[in-house]
Structure formats: C-alpha cells, structure tokens
Amino acid sequence: MKIMKFGGTSVGNPDRMRALIPLINDNDRKIVVLSAMAGTTNSLVEITDLLYAGNVNEASARNDTLKSKYEKVIEGLYSTETFKKAGQELIDSHFEHIRSFTLREFTKLHEKAILAQGELISTSLFQLLLEERNIRSVLLPALNFMRIDKDGEPDSFYIKENIKRELEKHISENIIITQGFICRNAYGEIDNLKRGGSDFTASIIGAAISASEIQIWTDINGFHNNDPRFVEDTKVIRELSFDEAAELAYFGAKILHPSSVNPARETNIPVRLKNTMEPEDPGTLITSNSILLDYKAVAAKDGISVIRIRSDRMLMAYGFLRKVFEIFEAYRTPIDMITTSEVAVSITIDNSEFINQIAKDLKELGHVEIEINQTIICVVGDFRTERTGSAPEIFEALNTIPLKMISYGGSQNSLSLLIDTTNKIEALKLLSKHLFNQII
Ligand code: ASP
Ligand code: MG
Numbered sequence: 489m490k491i492m493k494f495g496g497t498s499v500g501n502p503d504r505m506r507a508l509i510p511l512i513n514d515n516d517r518k519i520v521v522l523s524a525m526a527g528t529t530n531s532l533v534e535i536t537d538l539l540y541a542g543n544v545n546e547a548s549a550r551n552d553t554l555k556s557k558y559e560k561v562i563e564g565l566y567s568t569e570t571f572k573k574a575g576q577e578l579i580d581s582h583f584e585h586i587r588s589f590t591l592r593e594f595t596k597l598h599e600k601a602i603l604a605q606g607e608l609i610s611t612s613l614f615q616l617l618l619e620e621r622n623i624r625s626v627l628l629p630a631l632n633f634m635r636i637d638k639d640g641e642p643d644s645f646y647i648k649e650n651i652k653r654e655l656e657k658h659i660s661e662n663i664i665i666t667q668g669f670i671c672r673n674a675y676g677e678i679d680n681l682k683r684g685g686s687d688f689t690a691s692i693i694g695a696a697i698s699a700s701e702i703q704i705w706t707d708i709n710g711f712h713n714n715d716p717r718f719v720e721d722t723k724v725i726r727e728l729s730f731d732e733a734a735e736l737a738y739f740g741a742k743i744l745h746p747s748s749v750n751p752a753r754e755t756n757i758p759v760r761l762k763n764t765m766e767p768e769d770p771g772t773l774i775t776s777n778s779i780l781l782d783y784k785a786v787a788a789k790d791g792i793s794v795i796r797i798r799s800d801r802m803l804m805a806y807g808f809l810r811k812v813f814e815i816f817e818a819y820r821t822p823i824d825m826i827t828t829s830e831v832a833v834s835i836t837i838d839n840s841e842f843i844n845q846i847a848k849d850l851k852e853l854g855h856v857e858i859e860i861n862q863t864i865i866c867v868v869g870d871f872r873t874e875r876t877g878s879a880p881e882i883f884e885a886l887n888t889i890p891l892k893m894i895s896y897g898g899s900q901n902s903l904s905l906l907i908d909t910t911n912k913i914e915a916l917k918l919l920s921k922h923l924f925n926q927i928i
Pocket of ligand 2: 687
C-alpha cells in the first residue's frame with residue numbers, strides 16, 4: 489500500500505483536482521492525503537487573527553469571500569446538478585460552522601477548529617468528485633486516528649492502532665482519502681501539525697502502516713540542486729539519502745516539510761517527490777542508500793538571527809556552554825548553528841520570538857551581541873571526515889562574500905555558512921557556478 493500526498497496547488501482548482509483522477513485510479517491500494525486548496529489555510533489564519541482582535545465584521549466578510557470562492561469551485565468541479573447541490577450543501581455547512589465562532593469569545597480551541605476546515609473541505613469535495621465519476625473511494629477522517637501527544641509529537645502507538653482499525657473497515661477499497669495537517673491533541677481536541685504539515689501526515693501514516701512508498705506530489709519535479717526562484721538552470725536531484733533530504737528540507741528547500749523525513753527514515757520507507765504537472769517524470773527518490781556525490785545541492789534559509797556571547801569566564805572553564813544552552817531550552821528555542829572559540833560562542837536561531845528575553849538572560853554570562861536578517865547557506869554533499877579538498881572549493885566560490893559563521897564537521901553530508909541575507913542570491917549563484925558548473 490502506498491501513500492500519495494497532494495499539496496495545495498495540486499488541488500488548487502477544479503482542473504487540477506480532475507487531473508489527479510488518472511494518477512490515483514489504478515489497481516493499487518493507496519491512501520490519498522490532501523492539503524487544503526492553495527490559499528485557503530492562509531485565509532483561515534487571517535479570519536482567526538481578526539477574531540482574536542475582536543474584529544467580527546471583517547472576519548465575517550472574509551468568511552463570505554472565501555465561501556464565494558468555493559461556490560465557483562463547485563460550479564466548475566461537478567457536471568451534474570445533483571453533485572453541484574451536494575457540493576453546495578457541504579460548503580454551506582462548513583462556512584456556517586466557521587461563522588458560528590464569530591458569535592462567541594474566541595479561543596485557541598476555536599482557532600484550531602477553523603484552521604481544520606480547509607482540509608475537511610478539500611477532501612470532501614474530492615471524494616464527491618470521485619463519486620460523481622463512479623470511482624469507488626472512501627473518506628477516512630484523520631481526526632479518528634491522527635493524534636499528537638502533550639509535547640506536540642505524533643503519538644505513534646495511538647496512530648498505528650487506530651489507523652489499523654479504521655482501515656480494516658474498508659478492506660475492499662482501493663482509494664482511501666484522508667486529510668493532511670489536522671489531528672487531535674492529547675486532550676482529544678482538534679489540533680494540527682503546524683503549517684505545511686500535510687507532508688508530515690503522509691509520512692506518519694506511511695510509517696504507521698509500513699507503506700511501500702510515500703509519494704509527495706507537488707508542482708515541481710523534485711528537489712533541485714539550487715533554489716529555482718533565484719538561480720536559473722537548476723537541475724533535479726534524482727537520489728537523496730534521508731539525511732541529505734532532511735538537511736535540504738530544513739535549510740530552506742520548500743518542497744518538503746522537514747519533519748516529514750523522520751518517520752520515513754525510522755521505518756526505512758522510500759519517499760518519492762513527484763510533479764502532478766509531469767507525472768511521467770521520476771522525480772526525486774529519498775532512501776537510506778543514496779549514492780554520494782561531492783556536491784549534491786545548495787539551499788538557503790532566511791530569517792535567521794545570530795547571537796554572539798563573549799566571556800572571559802569561558803576561558804578554560806567547563807559547564808559554560810551548558811549554562812548557555814539551558815537559557816535557550818528555557819525559552820523552547822531550537823539552535824540551528826553554533827561555532828565556538830575559547831572565549832566566545834555564536835549561535836543562530838530561526839525563531840526569534842523570545843530573542844530579547846534570551847539576550848537578557850545571556851547577559852548574566854558575558855557580553856551579548858545580536859544580528860538579525862541573516863541567512864544560512866547549506867551545501868549538501870560528501871563531507872566525510874577522511875575526505876580532503878571539498879571545503880576550499882566552497883570558500884573559493886564565495887571569496888567575495890563575507891562569511892559570518894562556518895559549520896563544518898557537524899554533519900558528514902553538509903557544510904553550513906552564515907551570511908547577510910542581502911548577499912544570499914549572489915552566494916547561491918556563485919555556488920551553482922563553481923560547484924555545478926552552471927552558466928549563470
Ligand atoms: N493546509 C496547511 C497549510 O497550508 C497544511 C499543508 O498544506 O501542508 O499549512
Ligand atoms: Mg506543502
């Protein structure tokens with residue numbers, strides 16, 4: 489059994505939804521995971537922001553606008569009056585539900601319930617489309633089996649048990665449709681796996697049922713060796729290891745949600761990235777045994793802040809870094825990159841929500857400096873410790889760009905650098921030119 493996850497643009501309009509039918513309608517048994525239609529979750533977030541701010545009228549107006557977009561979708565999606573009517577009833581009930589939250593005091597619980605509507609709608613509309621075409625399928629509500637624990641991590645045991653039970657009810661069905669992104673939390677309330685979390689859903693389900701393959705379908709042929717938004721002539725990487733994919737996803741390649749690598753890696757299930765616009769293209773295959781290349785890809789992650797701590801107390805001392813790390817832990821702020829000297833340490837973070845509190849606490853330990861608007865450039869390739877000669881090529885390529893931090897040796901398959909975001913595009917182009925011999 490395989491998992492096929494289609495993202496927001498792949499279900500983004502009636503034509504795109506119809507284009508999925510030939511991709512899923514074969515004799516293989518599969519679970520189809522769908523995101524909300526592109527733009528919907530953003531609109532729902534705007535509505536919840538307005539409700540938090542007490543701006544009920546504007547929230548209701550946005551709700552109406554979103555509803556009318558869906559009315560157009562229904563008009564274009566179904567060909568018979570019966571199904572148009574069924575689609576309309578479905579939309580009416582979801583938007584009535586959203587509207588009901590404008591009438592009471594707004595809480596986090598309500599926010600999560602509203603954000604869940606995008607995936608609930610897209611899966612129902614799609615299932616109805618299959619029904620209109622007389623294609624057998626079944627809708628499996630993610631809220632019946634997908635759950636996170638108190639730390640927000642997937643509750644693997646619960647998920648495994650419950651999805652197994654749910655699947656047993658539909659033994660003779662080949663097409664099983666479910667929602668990405670949404671789940672219940674440890675208290676049974678509606679929750680979600682955070683923005684972009686549908687990939688994570690696909691991978692969690694794949695691991696839970698020991699799928700033969702987890703396919704993530706988007707609108708690009710797979711991981712590219714550089715960011716196609718900034719560099720021309722990028723090439724698709726056909727094979728990646730789980731570790732390489734995790735680094736690329738984490739450090740900026742938008743195609744795959746970084747959390748989604750873990751469940752697949754732990755259960756050794758291949759992940760394949762495919763393009764709905766070019767289904768014959770093999771895409772990128774992620775497995776545990778991908779071939780090594782000197783350089784495979786470059787990715788960039790913006791929105792990074794660097795915090796530098798300098799302290800004479802660090803000299804020949806032990807326990808200093810522990811004190812530093814404890815401060816980040818207290819504010820639940822993950823560290824991305826770290827470099828140290830005998831009397832100073834530089835640390836990068838991408839979540840700067842608590843940066844001022846962190847800096848204040850760090851001042852107890854030494855002199856603190858902060859710089860924002862930084863970018864991490866990650867080069868994925870063969871950086872095994874016994875190798876020679878890979879770093880100089882990278883430094884040579886970037887010899888006109890100030891390098892703020894260099895992280896080498898932390899991972900066998902990547903080297904990371906910190907630069908000012910203003911230098912990012914130039915750095916990406918130079919790396920493509922020097923490492924991949926691309927003409928730019
Ligand atoms: N619809 C959700 C979002 O936009 C989840 C996803 O698309 O993966 O974040
Ligand atoms: Mg996505």
